[in-house]
Amino acid sequence: MILKTPYHNYSTHQEALMLAFSKTKGTVLELGCGYYSTPLLYHLCKGAGRKFYSFDSHKDWVELFKDYGVEYTRDWNIGWTDAELIFVDGPVAPINRGGMINRYKDAKVLVAHDTEPENRHKYDYDFSGFKYVYTFNTQWPHTTILSNHVDVTQWQARK
Numbered sequence: 001m002i003l004k005t006p007y008h009n010y011s012t013h014q015e016a017l018m019l020a021f022s023k024t025k026g027t028v029l030e031l032g033c034g035y036y037s038t039p040l041l042y043h044l045c046k047g048a049g050r051k052f053y054s055f056d057s058h059k060d061w062v063e064l065f066k067d068y069g070v071e072y073t074r075d076w077n078i079g080w081t082d083a084e085l086i087f088v089d090g091p092v093a094p095i096n097r098g099g100m101i102n103r104y105k106d107a108k109v110l111v112a113h114d115t116e117p118e119n120r121h122k123y124d125y126d127f128s129g130f131k132y133v134y135t136f137n138t139q140w141p142h143t144t145i146l147s148n149h150v151d152v153t154q155w156q157a158r159k
Contacts, residue, residue: 013087027050028052031090086104098123
């Protein structure tokens with residue numbers, strides 16, 4: 001069932017992010033900042049005493065979110081492999097989100113935004129390398145939680 005309450009298309013990842021945050025304990029890495037994720041993750045991490053790192057390739061967005069510690073990256077070769085939770089909502093190019101997901105497939109939990117079938121080709125998403133895949137498809141665009149370590153399919157967002 002599609003949720004028929006007002007929401008912004010850019011905010012549909014929040015439920016999945018909060019669920020993933022509640023089920024993890026370590027460092028959080030955000031690849032692609034935004035109004036509906038960066039402040040949320042920053043304050044969740046700050047309140048829980050967790051480290052938060054965020055990167056974006058658009059200098060104007062980095063400037064906009066500099067108070068949250070967002071850093072500029074040009075090539076998305078961040079190199080963070082110790083983050084327990086990684087959120088991918090970055091740009092289409094120069095490296096697609098699918099490339100980011102595959103680069104960090106050893107992270108405990110990844111959350112990817114805009115994962116509905118009609119956008120999978122646009123972002124080069126391929127989840128076949130993940131043992132566990134849980135897609136939030138009650139809002140559009142969809143958000144997917146991925147892991148090779150934790151059975152995220154058993155997580156209950158709502159009862």
